[in-house]
Amino acid sequence: MPKVSEEHREAMRQRILDAALACVARKGFSAASMADIVAEAGLSAGAVYLYYKGKEQLTVDVGRRVLEDRLAILEVLGRARPVPPPSQVIPEMMAGLPKTQFFPGIALQVWGEAVHHDELAGVARQIIGDVTGHIAAYLQKWLQSTRGLDPDAAAAEAARLAPAVVGLVQGYIVQVAFAGGDIGERYLESARGVLERL
């Protein structure tokens, strides 16, 4: 088994994917041409096709990566003891979002693309489900520790609240993408206001 070749292959795919991500972030999915990507990657036209079958595959991988990156910030949840309240941990999580590459404009673009792209839509559905599940798990812990609910009751209440909490995060993404700048802090403060009553 040709080891070098395999590593090289993976490295090249990464490099191409990075380039594609940058181009899409700058110009959008359809306006980003293979020529742009190729130039950004510092390769020549034909080379790309050795590693990616075509633009379609590249599109899906870019979308998948953007969406999956969102999962990374979920680590914040449930780390600290005692379990911190949602009004602290959720805004913290949102504040961490824009730090990741090219966020949040690109996430909106991926959503838009996914609407008419079945494979991406599947990925989006799955990620949203994952995020909701993680948030629900955190909420359950919090409800148990601060309200003394028994596990079942806490789980039920957590499952009820989780989708809206995720929605709050999605709203943040939308608003930051357009209003930018000062809205970020205003929104976080607003989210705190809503969450601290939970």
Next chain:
Amino acid sequence: MPKVSEEHREAMRQRILDAALACVARKGFSAASMADIVAEAGLSAGAVYLYYKGKEQLTVDVGRRVLEDRLAILEVLGRARPVPPPSQVIPEMMAGLPKTQFFPGIALQVWGEAVHHDELAGVARQIIGDVTGHIAAYLQKWLQSTRGLDPDAAAAEAARLAPAVVGLVQGYIVQVAFAGGDIGERYLESARGVLERL
């Protein structure tokens, strides 16, 4: 002044815009070709250019219309007396959204397009601001009537809470677009859970 011509002109623009909306909803902004739109409208290529200067102008108009349609549902707010609580009126408003044409997938696509389209981004910003303002005005009324806050205090609190409430609605749009079906009711119930503590 040729009256017929003017009416005709407006009717044709509507017809073309409807066709474009349908095509965009089906295939997305970039995949919807002028040929598609022309066919959907039952016209021939050249005719369109008598009414729309080009695809760019059509794109902007489609986006503007989709986003402006969102304003219509704000009527629910402030209709009833006594002022109903957010946990009732906000979900009611969200439930009304999917009834409007092609919603919500197309809204997501417009957002995605607007990210790299300055004029559309401006429209999006403005609509979000409008919606936030209306929600804040409603919240102020509600806070005054149920908490006996003085107008200034109520206005401040309303302004603080409004962005997150709008975010809740945007989250609904995202989740319904992908998960579809049953998520709608679950989300509304979830939003009620969050809002009823306000």
Next chain:
DNA sequence: GTCTATACTGTGATAGAC
């Protein structure tokens, strides 16, 4: 004055010759 049919021009993705 409106619309149809069709032709023009640029650009993009891709494949195949170096």
Next chain:
DNA sequence: GTCTATCACAGTATAGAC
């Protein structure tokens, strides 16, 4: 691995039919 030709198709303009 690169460079360049090909081929399809998009947006647009125009020439004439009703």
